[in-house]
Amino acid sequence: MSLKKLVDVVEYDRGCSNVQRIAVLTSGGDSPGMNAAIRAVVRKAIFHGLEVIGIQRGYSGFIDADMGPMNLSSVADIIHRGGTILRTARSEEFKTPQGRAKAHENVLRFGIQGLVVIGGDGSFRGANVFHEEYGLPVAGVPGTIDNDIAGTDYSIGFDTAVNTVVEAINKIRDTATSHERTFILEVMGRESGHIALTAGLAGGAESILIPELDNNINEVCEKLYRGYKRGKLHSIIIVAEGAASGLEIGKKLHEMTGLETKVTILGHLQRGGTPTAFDRILASRMGATAVEMLMSGNAKHMVGIAGGKIVSESLADTFKCKNAIDLELYKLAGILSI
Structure with a gap:
């Protein structure tokens, strides 16, 4: 496209929208890809x-x-960086009418005509309430490693977090094999087992414990015994933090089987790091679409992805339920770990 043609496009598009100034923020837990x-x-x-x-x-x-x-320079050289250049925080004050009233004063002061909110469930709840009270058009972009937002197959940061866990599994398996031990790896997911399930399947874990399903420690022990009888002298067990404490699981397994167990808790290591190509592309598509939403008057929606295509979901519907676990994937993980 020539420079003349590019200028014509910009001038044409400017005339198609009454929106002249928008704002963007990141809220809640950070996730790789927010900068993109x-x-x-x-x-x-x-x-x-x-x-x-x-x-x-x-x-x-x-x-x-x-x-x-x-401006353009504000976002130069950030697509590959984890975290968020806008920083992030959780605000109890914004949950109050008084706090939101202060925010609205700044909407008027800065002439903001639309808001892009990059975050998760709590962030979208705040954006929804603010729109209901003051009518400011808002567009949500799902950014959370938990991948628990309804209305989208993937949220920004999930793929990177899974790859971080898989890398840890690969390294821990080397030590588990060398020392013939059982390792328990606790991953993030207080209410969501997406990271544990996806990383566990990709990493060949022997057992995966997630908060969405009842976890039977006896079944885990039986699987360890079966493996031991056929000469398998090491195992990897993935535990989502919302399902159980990795330390408690390790203690119980040792007491019930006599096998030596070691526990690794990845913690916030999963939040950081360079975003994967998948997360960078997903974030770029979602961020651009959020702007289009505000320009078109699509006032209270979230950008999602379904079947590889960008979709729009009502913001209020995104926190009525959680993105469900794929039970077929869970069954497959169990079959392949026999």
Whole structure:
């Protein structure tokens, strides 16, 4: 496309929308790929002639007016970085009418006509309430490693987190094999077993414990015994933190089987790191679409992906239920680990 043609497109698109200035924030737990989403929001908006305000530290910055203009240089060299350049925080004050009223004062003060919220369930609840009270158009972009947001097959950061866990499994298996031990690996997921299940299947774990299903420690022991009888002297067990404590599981297994067990808790290691290509592309597509939503007057929706295609879901519907675990995937993991 020639420079002349590019300028014509920008000028044309600017005339198709009444929106002139939008804001973007990241809220809740950080996830790899958030920076790629911020970059897409800023550059897509600027391409269409919009001004962009970056809000620091989520809803806390929204209340405290901790915000300022962003340009092309603001998002240069960030697509490969984990975390979020806008920082993130959880705001109890925004849950109150008084807190949201302060945020609305800043909407008027800065002339904000639309808001992109990159985050998870709690972030979307806040955005939904704010829209209901003040009518500010909002567009949600799902960014959470838990992958528990309804209305989308994947959320930004999930793929990177899974790959981080799989890498840990690979390294732990080397030691487990060398020392003929059983290792328990505790991963994130207080209410969601997506990371545990996906990483466990990809990493060849012998057992996977997730919060969505009842976990029978006797079945885990029986599987260990069967493996031991056929000469298998090491095992990897993945435990989502919401299903049980890895330390408690390790203690029980040792007491019930006599096998030496070791426990590794990955913790916040899963949140950081360079986002995978999948997460970068997903974040770029979602961030750009969020801007299109605001420009078209699609006032209260989340960008999702289903079957590889970008979709739009009502923001209010995203927190009525959770993204369900694929039970067929769970069954397959059990079959392949016999």
